[in-house]
Amino acid sequence: MNTSTQTPPSLFVQPKNVAFIGDYLPRQCGIATFTADLYKSYATFIPGARPWVVSVNDTTEGYDYPDEVRYEFFQHDLESYKKAAEFLNSRNVDVVCLQHEYGIYGGTAGNYILTLLRNLKMPIVSTFHTILKNPDQDQLLTLKAIADLSARVVCMSEKGRQFLTSIYEIPDEKIDVIAHGIPDMPFVDPHFYKDRFNMEGKQVLLTFGLLSPNKGIENVINALPRIVEQFPNVVYMVLGATHPHLIRHEGEAYRDSLKQLAQDNGVADHVTFYDQFVELDDLLEFLGAADIYITPYLNPAQITSGTLAYSVGVGKAVISTPYWHAEELLADGRGILVPFSDSEAIADQVINLLTDEPMRHAMRKRGYLMGREMIWENVIKQYADSFGQARLERMRATQSLFPGSSNGGLQLPTLKLDHLYRLSDSTGIIQHARYHLPFYEEGYCTDDNARALILTMWLKETGLHDRRIDALADTYMAFLNYAFSPEKRQFRNFMSYDRRWLEEVGSEDSTGRAIWALGTCIGRSDEQNVLTWAMTLMENVLPSAVRMESPRSWAFALLGIHEYLKRFSDDRLAKSIQQKLVGKLIFRYHETASDDWRWFENTLAYDNAVLAHALLVSDNQEGIAIGFTALVWLVDQQTASATPDNSRIGKGHFQPIGSDGFYSKGLTRAYFDQQPLEAQSTISACLTAWQFTADPEWHRRALRIFRWFTGHNDLGLPLYDSLTGGCRDGLHIDRANQNQGAESTLSYLLALTDLQSAVKPLLEKSFVRATVGSLS
Numbered sequence: 001m002n003t004s005t006q007t008p009p010s011l012f013v014q015p016k017n018v019a020f021i022g023d024y025l026p027r028q029c030g031i032a033t034f035t036a037d038l039y040k041s042y043a044t045f046i047p048g049a050r051p052w053v054v055s056v057n058d059t060t061e062g063y064d065y066p067d068e069v070r071y072e073f074f075q076h077d078l079e080s081y082k083k084a085a086e087f088l089n090s091r092n093v094d095v096v097c098l099q100h101e102y103g104i105y106g107g108t109a110g111n112y113i114l115t116l117l118r119n120l121k122m123p124i125v126s127t128f129h130t131i132l133k134n135p136d137q138d139q140l141l142t143l144k145a146i147a148d149l150s151a152r153v154v155c156m157s158e159k160g161r162q163f164l165t166s167i168y169e170i171p172d173e174k175i176d177v178i179a180h181g182i183p184d185m186p187f188v189d190p191h192f193y194k195d196r197f198n199m200e201g202k203q204v205l206l207t208f209g210l211l212s213p214n215k216g217i218e219n220v221i222n223a224l225p226r227i228v229e230q231f232p233n234v235v236y237m238v239l240g241a242t243h244p245h246l247i248r249h250e251g252e253a254y255r256d257s258l259k260q261l262a263q264d265n266g267v268a269d270h271v272t273f274y275d276q277f278v279e280l281d282d283l284l285e286f287l288g289a290a291d292i293y294i295t296p297y298l299n300p301a302q303i304t305s306g307t308l309a310y311s312v313g314v315g316k317a318v319i320s321t322p323y324w325h326a327e328e329l330l331a332d333g334r335g336i337l338v339p340f341s342d343s344e345a346i347a348d349q350v351i352n353l354l355t356d357e358p359m360r361h362a363m364r365k366r367g368y369l370m371g372r373e374m375i376w377e378n379v380i381k382q383y384a385d386s387f388g389q390a391r392l393e394r395m396r397a398t399q400s401l402f403p404g405s406s407n408g409g410l411q412l413p414t415l416k417l418d419h420l421y422r423l424s425d426s427t428g429i430i431q432h433a434r435y436h437l438p439f440y441e442e443g444y445c446t447d448d449n450a451r452a453l454i455l456t457m458w459l460k461e462t463g464l465h466d467r468r469i470d471a472l473a474d475t476y477m478a479f480l481n482y483a484f485s486p487e488k489r490q491f492r493n494f495m496s497y498d499r500r501w502l503e504e505v506g507s508e509d510s511t512g513r514a515i516w517a518l519g520t521c522i523g524r525s526d527e528q529n530v531l532t533w534a535m536t537l538m539e540n541v542l543p544s545a546v547r548m549e550s551p552r553s554w555a556f557a558l559l560g561i562h563e564y565l566k567r568f569s570d571d572r573l574a575k576s577i578q579q580k581l582v583g584k585l586i587f588r589y590h591e592t593a594s595d596d597w598r599w600f601e602n603t604l605a606y607d608n609a610v611l612a613h614a615l616l617v618s619d620n621q622e623g624i625a626i627g628f629t630a631l632v633w634l635v636d637q638q639t640a641s642a643t644p645d646n647s648r649i650g651k652g653h654f655q656p657i658g659s660d661g662f663y664s665k666g667l668t669r670a671y672f673d674q675q676p677l678e679a680q681s682t683i684s685a686c687l688t689a690w691q692f693t694a695d696p697e698w699h700r701r702a703l704r705i706f707r708w709f710t711g712h713n714d715l716g717l718p719l720y721d722s723l724t725g726g727c728r729d730g731l732h733i734d735r736a737n738q739n740q741g742a743e744s745t746l747s748y749l750l751a752l753t754d755l756q757s758a759v760k761p762l763l764e765k766s767f768v769r770a771t772v773g774s775l776s
Helices: 030-046 080-088 114-116 137-149 158-166 191-197 219-232 244-250 251-266 281-291 307-315 322-330 343-355 358-372 376-399 416-423 446-461 468-481 508-524 529-539 551-567 571-591 607-616 621-637 678-692 696-710 744-773
Strands: 016-020 052-058 068-072 097-098 122-129 153-156 175-177 203-208 234-239 272-276 292-295 319-320
Touching: 030 052, 030 097, 030 307, 030 376, 052 080, 068 080, 068 137, 068 529, 097 137, 097 376, 114 137, 122 137, 122 376, 137 175, 137 203, 153 158, 153 376, 158 175, 175 376, 191 281, 203 219, 203 272, 203 307, 219 234, 219 251, 219 343, 219 696, 234 281, 244 251, 251 272, 251 446, 281 307, 292 307, 307 319, 307 322, 307 358, 319 343, 319 358, 322 571, 343 358, 358 376, 416 468, 416 744, 446 468, 446 508, 446 744, 468 529, 468 607, 508 529, 508 551, 551 571, 551 607, 571 607, 571 621, 607 621, 607 678, 678 696, 696 744
Parallel strands: 016 052, 016 097, 052 068, 097 122, 122 153, 153 175, 203 234, 203 292, 234 272, 292 319
Antiparallel strands: none
16 A cells, blocks of 8 residues: 555644744733733643744834744734734744734724735634624624635634634634633632732632723622622622723723722722732732632623633632623533623622532532643643644645646756855855855765765766866865775765864765765766776775665665766676675665565665665666666655556655655654655656666656656645755745755756756757658
């Protein structure tokens, strides 16, 4: 069975680089508190997470934000939304998580946020904090547009899910219901905290949240005379600053009216106002001191209440009016519902709960046990899963842009060497880049300089006459010359930017690649100086190949020997070493291969096709047969939606084994991160198979694999950057790595040069046929 036809389970990962968009503390707003809790929980509970925040301001001067807020934009400035999107796109962001509330974004029904979302290049997960049952046309269109731009949407209740599907026509499979997160607080006796507020011996009622007329606090104050009559020690604590928008327009008129009402009812001594916006630690102490928590909201249109979630989850007895979230959260005996604006019902239920302690504590326990599912540690893992699913949905959506397989024509991109020149200096080629810029800090390596030298030999063989290419070839040869260790008879690999070797001897693969480069110089160069230099170094290093243990080092050396034998076909030493290395690869194959695993190792790792390629050019009949068998199997494994068929190579786009876990026999394969090196080595092997068999399907396969570089891949994203001439370093689960290092760029240039060399004879034949046809 070809496992690449299955849904890749390894795609479902918890993203690390998440950007949260919303308002943020110290702004006094429930969404700001939620966004802060979301950020802190993600940073705490997701291993290796590196989240950060983009905050929307309701004032031009903004706020004194903590360090996690990396960018801010102004609510009513449309241009700043575009700039925020540009900033996010310039960062290494896996997923953006939007906190949506109509009132915190500018434009009609907050539609300015659409400008930001439309310009983002990464998956979006949107949390809807307000879901209206009867939205006006603008509110309806805004929320539907946000959902369309989002890979996933989150609501906090089943009622919210119902509204999203029936009113806003959002597909149910796109919705994740994730409870409002709560702090993890122990189940404690309220008396433990009462002394903090001088409430010893009191029965404490509590309401908290930003103060505004829709909270219905007056109904609790109107219920107090009856409650105090039976429980003279009752105190009603009203915790929360007045809503900032209310302060701007009316000042403290609402708070003052509540104080006057308490005075008129004769219960002023039983109502305590705490005019403050509390941080989490203080809030937990207030909650801890409460015997009963009350949410007396005035209308049902409240899809989410963070204050209610906190109170139930930390084990408070709760009385609430039947707004939507309360109906759902307080079901099954987790709280008591009373009619809207009904002070008598509030008084009845408070008296009932204070009278019946067993019932009150049983209610507390039921809420607390249910609340264990809502603690932030559990909730944030559900968010992380939603983010992972969003990345998967992005992949599926873009994959549909490239259904099936197209042979296409013979047209190939123009060769552009700008980035090769940019990465190369007088020492060699810099191995890494940050974006398109050479990253000097990580210096050079023999692997890349060997690849670069091979490229220059190929380019010159195609007839490209350029002094810069000649100069680069000399530079890469000088690097290899310096990299060789006469004592070890192998090559060092890593060199710092200040030209210090970082090891006495490099990997076997780096020595194998150097042998390949030397053989290419000998087999393809017509310059006597190059030939003499390469022959001397080849003679010194070639015997080391037999002692190496890495199958890939054998394969690289075999490709070098093949190139060498093009010029000196009767060199007995080279032939002897070739036979020994071929024998090693054949032995490895027989030792490991089975009917469903036709390969040389128990793991498909990196640069896989080179193993089969080396046997195809081995001049050993058994080796050649194994090379073809292994290559057919490998191509099938790395073809999306392929159907194994003995008579044809599988169809579909190229889907290389991911480097984030590779593919071990009997286990699940990794689909990402996909590497340009894998595409190049497979193209080269397929072209060799085509030259050996003259079967045009191998040539078509090489062309289809090459399209992986230009966007015919799982994400529909180009790896080749036509502006810089560089190649991006790989394909992540939802995006292309924006760095353009040497290995990736050389892989692209080698693949393109290889194909151009193969296509040239076909184009010449086509030109002759076309010319003859036109003359006739």
